[in-house]
Amino acid sequence: MNSFFTTSEKLPTGHPIKVYQQETLLIKKLLQELNAVNPSLEFQKYYNIFNELATIEKRFARKENQLFPYLEKHGWENPSQGMWSFHDNLRTQIKILNTHNTEKNIDKIKENLPFLIGGIERLLNIEDTRLFPTALELISETEWQDFYIGDQEIGWMLKEAPVPYKGNSNNNEKKNYIHPSEDNTEGKLPFSLENTFHYDEGYMTPEQVNLLLRFLPVDITYVDENDKVIFYNRGNDRVFARSKGIIGREVRFCHPPKSVDMVLRIVKEFKAGTKDVAEFWFKYREQTIHVRYFAIRDTDKNYKGVIEMSQNITDIQKLEGEKRLLDWDS
Numbered sequence: 001m002n003s004f005f006t007t008s009e010k011l012p013t014g015h016p017i018k019v020y021q022q023e024t025l026l027i028k029k030l031l032q033e034l035n036a037v038n039p040s041l042e043f044q045k046y047y048n049i050f051n052e053l054a055t056i057e058k059r060f061a062r063k064e065n066q067l068f069p070y071l072e073k074h075g076w077e078n079p080s081q082g083m084w085s086f087h088d089n090l091r092t093q094i095k096i097l098n099t100h101n102t103e104k105n106i107d108k109i110k111e112n113l114p115f116l117i118g119g120i121e122r123l124l125n126i127e128d129t130r131l132f133p134t135a136l137e138l139i140s141e142t143e144w145q146d147f148y149i150g151d152q153e154i155g156w157m158l159k160e161a162p163v164p165y166k167g168n169s170n171n172n173e174k175k176n177y178i179h180p181s182e183d184n185t186e187g188k189l190p191f192s193l194e195n196t197f198h199y200d201e202g203y204m205t206p207e208q209v210n211l212l213l214r215f216l217p218v219d220i221t222y223v224d225e226n227d228k229v230i231f232y233n234r235g236n237d238r239v240f241a242r243s244k245g246i247i248g249r250e251v252r253f254c255h256p257p258k259s260v261d262m263v264l265r266i267v268k269e270f271k272a273g274t275k276d277v278a279e280f281w282f283k284y285r286e287q288t289i290h291v292r293y294f295a296i297r298d299t300d301k302n303y304k305g306v307i308e309m310s311q312n313i314t315d316i317q318k319l320e321g322e323k324r325l326l327d328w329d330s
Helices: 003-009 016-036 043-053 056-073 078-103 106-138 141-145 147-154 206-215 257-272
Strands: 197-199 202-204 219-223 229-232 277-284 287-297 303-312
Touching (some): 003 106, 016 056, 016 147, 043 078, 043 106, 056 078, 056 106, 141 147, 202 206, 257 303
Antiparallel strands (some): 219 229, 219 303, 277 287
């Protein structure tokens, strides 16, 4: 057992690093099982172990989206660069093996499996000797307590979710859950909060919100719970024409007679709570248009209106294979 595991064992219940170490034990167990199993004789057993190990993606995502940003705030950017690349290499190995698993290509599985096992073992060693000890030095007690909500959104490899970390204080008062949209505490952020509003996952000024909506490559129209159009975004390449005259207009007057009955039925079903999404696609002026309607509900599931989204997907439909490189200079 390594020395850092002894250190992490002493951490309070629910501490994010202690949770990572619980996952480490699981990963090592799975690696031992993979080394012991023979895919030729026990393919299903091998396949089950491999699939459980593949949930290591959740661990990668938590590190990249939770742990690394906090380390960056404290001036340590190495993990965001080097270790993220390490993760991507392992993701590639998992993808390659998934292909061979689908084909039941035993020879290729045996050829590639050692690369995955060896890579994960090296990663675990770097975590225990460098990443986690340094994280414990840099990240504050209060910051560790902020991890749980984000970690929960991504998930863990563990079969049961860990308990939230309550901190290492003597205060036994239960910490109430605060949804991000209602959390008005201001942490240390690398940008000004002046003239911003706190949304579920961040802060934006009204100007930034307007720019975001203007440059989205989709047409958006928002009809409120009273069936009145209250907003549309003004993009440069709208699919359907809109003008400020529709603001405040009843939705039944915003569609041609041949489609208004269908729109009203969608609104009716959304209000009743029987449906949440409706979508259509069709040809329009030599373009393929994708139209989607989404019911909008508050946290208590009360109907708050409907968003209509329209997008020209003509070029999207032509995509084939993969494109992973920037071709600006070609």
